[in-house]
Amino acid sequence: MKQKKIIYYGLPLLGTLLCLWYIKEATCDIVYSDYIRIVNKYLPDVWNPENFFRPDVLTRIPVYYPVRALNVMLFRYSTTAEMALGVLSLGLSGLVLGWYCEWKRVGTAWYVFLMFLLFGLNKWEMLTNGTGWAHFLAFACFYYHYLVFDRVLYGQEKRGDRLRLLLMPPVVSLAVAGPYCAVYSVVMVLAYGFAGICCLMEKGKRKPPMDLRFCLAGIVSVVVPLVLYMWSNSYAYEDHDGAVKIGLMEMFGQQPVFFVNFLLKSLASMVVGGETLNKWVSDGVVGDGVLYLLGAVLAGGYLLALVMNLRCRLYERTLVPLMLLFAGMGNHGIILISRYIFAREEYGMSSRYALQYQAGLLGIVLTFALIWSLPKQAKGQAENGAHPEEPAGGCPVGKAGRGLALALCLLLLAGHAYTDYVEIRTAPYREAYGENIAAMALQYESLDDDTLRETFDYRKGREESGADVRRALRILKENGWNVFGR
Numbered sequence: 136m137k138q139k140k141i142i143y144y145g146l147p148l149l150g151t152l153l154c155l156w157y158i159k160e161a162t163c164d165i166v167y168s169d170y171i172r173i174v175n176k177y178l179p180d181v182w183n184p185e186n187f188f189r190p191d192v193l194t195r196i197p198v199y200y201p202v203r204a205l206n207v208m209l210f211r212y213s214t215t216a217e218m219a220l221g222v223l224s225l226g227l228s229g230l231v232l233g234w235y236c237e238w239k240r241v242g243t244a245w246y247v248f249l250m251f252l253l254f255g256l257n258k259w260e261m262l263t264n265g266t267g268w269a270h271f272l273a274f275a276c277f278y279y280h281y282l283v284f285d286r287v288l289y290g291q292e293k294r295g296d297r298l299r300l301l302l303m304p305p306v307v308s309l310a311v312a313g314p315y316c317a318v319y320s321v322v323m324v325l326a327y328g329f330a331g332i333c334c335l336m337e338k339g340k341r342k343p344p345m346d347l348r349f350c351l352a353g354i355v356s357v358v359v360p361l362v363l364y365m366w367s368n369s370y371a372y373e374d375h376d377g378a379v380k381i382g383l384m385e386m387f388g389q390q391p392v393f394f395v396n397f398l399l400k401s402l403a404s405m406v407v408g409g410e411t412l413n414k415w416v417s418d419g420v421v422g423d424g425v426l427y428l429l430g431a432v433l434a435g436g437y438l439l440a441l442v443m444n445l446r447c448r449l450y451e452r453t454l455v456p457l458m459l460l461f462a463g464m465g466n467h468g469i470i471l472i473s474r475y476i477f478a479r480e481e482y483g484m485s486s487r488y489a490l491q492y493q494a495g496l497l498g499i500v501l502t503f504a505l506i507w508s509l510p511k512q513a514k515g516q517a518e519n520g521a522h523p524e525e526p527a528g529g530c531p532v533g534k535a536g537r538g539l540a541l542a543l544c545l546l547l548l549a550g551h552a553y554t555d556y557v558e559i560r561t562a563p564y565r566e567a568y569g570e571n572i573a574a575m576a577l578q579y580e581s582l583d584d585d586t587l588r589e590t591f592d593y594r595k596g597r598e599e600s601g602a603d604v605r606r607a608l609r610i611l612k613e614n615g616w617n618v619f620g621r
Contacts, residue, residue, distance in 0.1 A: 142246065143237045150254030154222040154262060162263050164215040165576060166607065166617050169266040171600075173203075173485035174212075174607035179614050183206050193367035196269050196313040202231035212611070224271035225262075225355055229253055231278040232497070235285075235455060236504075245504035248544065252496055255551045256558035257408040260486040263565065270490055273312040276303065277319050277494075281458045284323070288330055288454060290344040295530025297349065301308025301356045301537040308360035314368075315491070318465035320361040321440065322458050327353045329454065379478050386475055393480065394471060396423075399430030401483030405492050406433055406546060408554035423480075436543045437495060440502040443532050443540075447506055456502040463495015482532025496547070503540045506532060525530030573618045579608045 177186050181204040187197070202220070210216045229250060236246045261267050280303050286292045287300060304323065308316035331350040334343045360507045387394060401580060403412060403426045412429075415421045437460060444450055444457050470483050470491065532540075575582065582590075584601025587608075594600040612619045 139237065139243070142243055143233040144230065145152065146247065146250040147233055148224050150229055150250050151222055151226035153223060154254055155219060157256060157259075157559070157562060158215070158218045158262055159224065161259070161558075161565040162215065163566055163573050164213055164617065165569050165573040166212070166214060166611065167569075167572050168593055169216060169264065170467075171591060171593045171604050171607045173266060175603060177203060178207070178212070178610050178616075191367050191372075192368035193309055193364050193373040194313065197310045198269050198272070200298050202269075207616065209217070212616040214265045217268045218263065221262060221265065221268035221271045224268065224275050225254065227275035228271070228278055231275060231282055235278075239453060240508065241501070241504045241506060242508060245500070245507065248548065249497060249504070252500065252551060255489075256432065257405070257551065257556045258486055258489040258493070259558050261490050261566075264487075265485070269311055269313070269410075271313065273307065273315050273319075274490060274494070276307045276311060277315075277462070280307070280319075280323070281326075281613055284326055284458075285453055285455050288326075288333075288345050289452070292344070300353055303356045305360045308357075308364055310378065316361060316364055318462055318469055318491075320357050322462050323357045324354055325455060325461060325514075326458055327351075329450070341455055381476070381478075383472065383475065383549070386478075393478075394475065396427065396480045396481050397471055397475065398467060399404060399427045399434070399489070400428055401470060401492065402430035402478050403427070403434040404484035404486075404489065407550040408557065409481070409486055409489075411554055411557050412484060413481055432543065434460075435539075436499050437542070439536065439539055440499040443506050443536065446532060449505060450503065452506065455504065456498045459494050459498025459501065461498075463492060463498055466494060468492035483557055500544065500547075503544065506540070507537075508563055518562050532566050575612075576608055576618050579605060582592070 177183075177200075180186075181200075187200055197255075206212055206216055232249060232253065233246075235241075236249070241249075249410050256262070261270065280300070283292075283296050283303075287296050304320070308320065310317060327350045330343075330345045330353075331347055332352065334345065334347045337343045381389075399425055400409075400412075400423075403409075406429045412421075416423065416426070440456070440460055444460075450457060466488075467483075470488050474482050572590060575586075579587060584598075584605065586601075587604040588595055588597075588601040591604045593604055611617045
């Protein structure tokens with residue numbers, strides 16, 4: 136048992152250390168890309184209340200404000216410090232999954248595989264962009280909320296769990312999650328709806344751990360913050376570089392196949408990293424058909440996991456795998472709906488979305504892991520003289536279902552291993568890229584706007600972007616921050 140605990144809690148630590156090593160090898164402490172907008176908008180006066188107290192504040196993720204101010208005070212505005220926060224938050228997700236897997240007695244091999252996926256480098260763009268560190272924290276909060284909900288729903292709650300369930304949505308949705316609160320809120324409403332149905336079905340038989348009144352309170356605690364976020368978002372001005380001005384239904388009417396292809400490619404990017412797939416296509420190694428096939432395979436994995444949850448009645452033991460599956464599907468859907476405006480099938484394959492898609496992948500593998508343990512648990516119950524909850528052969532998914540599950544896991548193992556290999560090899564080049572930007576920053580006054588716009592990768596389609604880069608670098612130089620404070 137002690138060895139198991141070391142594995143459950145040691146692997147998240149190891150994964151965190153490996154990702155910290157990756158950002159050390161692949162990044163340079165320099166402001167560029169999204170940071171240009173942030174510097175111009177919020178610096179140098181990081182404590183200015185006018186930056187915070189405005190209608191669209193929730194869309195800017197409030198937790199960023201105090202952390203950004205502390206970053207300026209303690210680290211002279213270090214992008215590396217914010218990348219490290221992202222990795223530490225990813226480690227929190229690993230810790231939550233460790234708690235869950237220990238509770239549900241997930242096998243060691245399955246848990247190692249889960250951690251391998253969780254800390255995979257297919258998220259390199261998120262890991263190397265400190266402006267998104269709070270997104271990692273948001274998903275750690277989501278997973279923890281799912282875990283606490285599971286404990287209460289199945290009668291194994293701990294002290295304070297019900298209060299946590301009611302307080303977490305307002306805090307997470309309004310302070311941390313930003314636009315990610317949409318899928319999170321939908322998943323939680325569905326979960327409370329499931330719990331409510333269970334209450335009605337058990338009425339008169341036994342007292343359910345979660346009654347209808349609490350389910351309603353839980354839904355209110357989720358929906359109210361979501362409505363407040365939507366209200367705040369109505370004041371925000373979205374200005375996407377390179378977007379086409381066309382409505383969703385109009386686009387669907389003109390190019391319905393585009394939406395299917397977009398979705399399949401986004402699914403394929405969770406088998407092999409999107410950037411690697413794009414390179415294969417551009418080099419002529421594979422065609423788009425292979426990408427569509429990979430996407431269809433992962434879609435089949437979602438379907439297989441859903442069928443297993445239903446046929447094996449896994450939802451009678453735990454709801455977390457289903458919550459993760461719906462979260463993953465919801466994130467694929469919301470990326471499609473919000474990013475179709477760029478009219479490129481491959482847009483959803485970007486590594487910046489891998490963190491969102493990953494929830495579904497974890498749900499698939501957790502389902503397989505729990506199904507695999509059923510025969511062993513049933514056998515143990517029978518040997519102890521207890522009536523097993525499942526027949527000795529486990530749930531009726533059959534050898535074919537288990538074979539398909541194993542084949543998909545092997546495909547994911549190979550795809551993620553290759554993606555990690557490519558990213559580790561690419562790391563020195565990414566660091567060199569950052570060092571070149573740092574060198575250019577120190578001589579920005581002698582560079583023209585076109586060079587600044589291209590070098591700092593900031594809204595290249597806009598003529599004024601070069602001047603924006605110059606303004607941001609001037610702020611940093613005048614205050615001795617970032618590259619000018621070394």
